[in-house]
Amino acid sequence: MRKHPFLLLLAVAMPALADRMPLPADTPASFREECGSCHLAFPPALLAAADWQRTMAGLKDHFGSDASLSAQTEKEIADFLLRCAGSAGKLGAPAVRRGSARPSASRASTARCRPATGAIRASSRRAIAKPVIAMRRMVASASTTSRFPNCGDKP
């Protein structure tokens, strides 16, 4: 925690959302286990498919830690993340446009994702907009530097 401002940020920002933005009903056990043992198991809708692909492609250096998986588990988790990923258009917006928070169940990327019981409220979507944008920026920068620029090296 102390060495990872990233984890600190997420630890502060994400648990508050977790109960309002639950995991999809068909979340595989491997996702909860592998992606929820060091940090919160982030709902796939928080990142777009391309972000998840980038994350899954770099598991050998996952923000400074080796998080590689067996081929079978990796495929199971990647399939789930891509199936349930968020909409790139909405997540990538610099600010949330008012009135655009309506979930679109017919979108192709979410068509095969079984949503959790209880719809996400528009107010929750607004509340998560900033952490989501911060998270996407970090994932994007991590792809080029392999580590977060603000991650200190000192113990």
Added chain:
Amino acid sequence: MNPEWRTTMRPIPIILLLIASSVSLAETPQQIGQAYAAEAKVQQAGFTASALRGEAFFRQRFGQNDKMPGCTSCHTDSPLKAGEHVVTGKSIRPLAVSANADRFSDAAKVEKWFGRNCREVGGRACTPGEKADFVAYMSEVR
């Protein structure tokens, strides 16, 4: 029969056994250690797992990773104690079977962590012999 063919083909049944064993519900540290030892015997005739070598390996400084020079960086000097991951801060239950009955009871999980940690800390994959020694030490240490 071509002797070369035999040596190259022999590991396959062992790998299959390892995969099959990972499907079963629970394994013992002895079974997991024996599977690695059997794999090591293929490469080195007469191999026997050694807890002493396992301890030396556990305490070795590999010098490949500044944050994690060796196993003890995260697992502490004592396998009987709980550790903490130096990067993620995640708490780690003891490695010793005597202190943590869940250790070495799931071959797939053991392989996953050897895979990650050997590469990250040692800079290379561990050999089956090193794994067998390590499991032997962690099974015996009290």
